[in-house]
Every structure is written in structure tokens, then in C-alpha cells.
Amino acid sequence: MAGEPAFVTACNRTLCQRRSGAPFSVSARWRREQLVSVAGERVRYERTGASGGSAVLHFCPHCGSTVLTELQALPDFVGVPVGCFADPRFPAPQAAFWCESKAEWAEFPDGTVLTPRQDFPSS
Template sequence: MEEIHKGGCGAVRFRATGHPRRVSLCSCSWCRKRTGSLLSVSVYFGKEQVELLSNELKTHRLKSDAGRWIECQFCMQCGSALTWTLEFLPDYRGIAGGAFDDPAFIRPERYVYSQNKPGWLQIDEGINRCPTMPDNPNQ
């Protein structure tokens, strides 16, 4: 049976089919600013797995802490940053973990920019830590 993961904000809905290819926690400066939190939960699917059910998104291009481009799409109604594409992973589409209606399927496997981890935050030993952005997406 095929997994279907739905989500969105008030105005924009999306649907991701199948299992995510990559799930990361991240404490880079962009993730901290876009979420207003100290780390993000980023769920990556292949582009072909994701369907946007509304076009109310605006694209903003910026530069990552590693100097690569990020194209972030946010809702023009409420401002939620819902999805993005990275130069690092051009065939993938990132989705904000908190935007899924039911986030129970989300299992992070790595923590990127763990050098910015707050001292009080405990991260499970099974989650691979990368102090900054790895050079190779397979790390």
C-alpha cells in the first residue's frame, strides 16, 4: 500500500506520495530564521513524489550558510515557508516537517549544523550529527 502524506497551511495544500528519501534536523541560520526556532525538521521527497494542490506560493532565492542556493516557497496568504529546493539536492523537494497533518511518520536520520545545537537539547544517539553541511549528500 502506498503511503500518502498530506499537509499545508491555511491556504496551500500539498500531498507527498511514498516514503521520504531523507529526513534532517537542521540548525543553520536560514532554518532558525524561517522557523523561528532553534532547529528545523526537513523532510525530503523526490520532486516527482510531491504534488502542490494550490499555486498560492511565492519563491524566494537565498544563499545557504554553505554558499549554495536555496529556493524557498512560502504561502502568500500566511507567510509559512512550506517547501524548498536546494542546490545541494536538486532532485529533491524539502517540506517543513511541522506542516504535515500527521507528522508521526517522520524519523530524522541526521542533524545538520549540529555545531549550533543548544546545550540544553538532547539529541538521540541514533541520529547522525554533521557539525556543518557535509560536502557530499550521502554523508
């Protein structure tokens, strides 16, 4: 990836909880033109998202980690799970989606936009 991500989000949707094996997933999204290269083998899985659009997930066939995501709802962006960077200084999410299914004990940093579903903030 070239440059900084356009935004970072957390998803509390039960499908993302199951996919990530965690109470929520955190993804960084870059503009598609910032994608410099994708090395190594990937397995592609496509499912229908809550919006009715497709969600394409790319996995490493050796370890099973999600390495790239593409959402029909955000066609100009590609996502990379923040855990792929193993960087404790990675920026916190600016928004958390699907908070209606958030673990009761989960908290996000002050200033994080929290939405009950996948309602993208207007600003």
C-alpha cells in the first residue's frame, strides 16, 4: 500500500465476528490506486453483505488470514485487516459499524463514530 489509509473502521456485525474470530474486526481502507502490489497466493470468497451488495474476501491459503477485502458499497477502496500490519501504533478506527450487535463490554476510543448498522457518516 502506498501512503496512509483513507479511513479505518471497526465492524461488529456477527458475520465479521465469525470471520475474524474476534468480537469485532478492524480494517484500514485505501483508495484503489494506492494498492501497489499483492504478492503471494490468495483464495477468493464472495458473499452478499447486509446492504445487498457483494463483499469479496481474499484469504491466504496457507494460514487462513484475511489479507484483502473489497466491498461493492465502497468500489473505490480496498481494505486490509489492521492485524496484518502487526503494528501497535496503527491508527484507531474513526467509525464502528453494526454496534447493535457489539459485545456489551467492547468500547471504542472517544470520538469514534458509532452506528447501529452500516450507516456511513455524512462527514
